[in-house]
Amino acid sequence: MKVEYKATSKSEGLLVNAFQRLLDGKPLHVKATGKLTLNRINKEAQLGNSYIHKFKEFIAYAKPVINEYNLNRDKVLKVGLAIELDATFSDIDKLKARLNKANALKGKYRVERDNAIAARKQLEAENSTLRFRVFDLQQELLEQKSVLTQIKP
The missing domain is CATH 1.20.5 (Single alpha-helices involved in coiled-coils or other helix-helix interfaces)
Structure with a gap:
């Protein structure tokens, strides 16, 4: 899944890059397993506590994508597969x-x-x-x- 969001500041760019890494299953600063949350995106971007909440437009874009990602992840886990097929x-x-x-x-x-x-x-x-x-x-x-x-x- 590709993140289609235009960053307007450096911090927002860090969030977009972190979000893309998490969606690809290749994070650098957090574990690759587990549900995707705004907090995980914030930690992956190595920003301060709850800094992500300063960017309301990014949150509005990210929440539906996060929900879809987690829903797909839960479906895969309920079927009996321990990992997603495209995740490494x-x-x-x-x-x-x-x-x-x-x-x-x-x-x-x-x-x-x-x-x-x-x-x-x-x-x-x-x-x-x-x-x-x-x-x-x-x-x-x-x-x-x-x-x-x-x-x-």
Whole structure:
């Protein structure tokens, strides 16, 4: 969607450029996700708090466009798509997705590690009991050898 508004001042030009970036899904100063509002346009233009409200003509132009944009966005979300088809993921969203995937893998590997440690401890315990049993049997064998004496024919 193209912004068809003629700016009359530098600040208004900043608002128009910020509005266009937000509609394109490529903001520089705010998140790309979420509903479009006058406040987001103001923050994207890096103007002071509520500075956008000084430009009544711009607000009159922007409000119907914002409502249409948000309505289309809501329709897409209700259909079940998580993103708009023409919108691209921002770098932050990509990094968040990678972080979530890495955290899921860490959790999976942590469980596998804990299971392996528990199995190793069980094997060590069984190994030590078997070694002790071998030692006992060797002691019994030595005792029996000392008791046994050869009888001469």
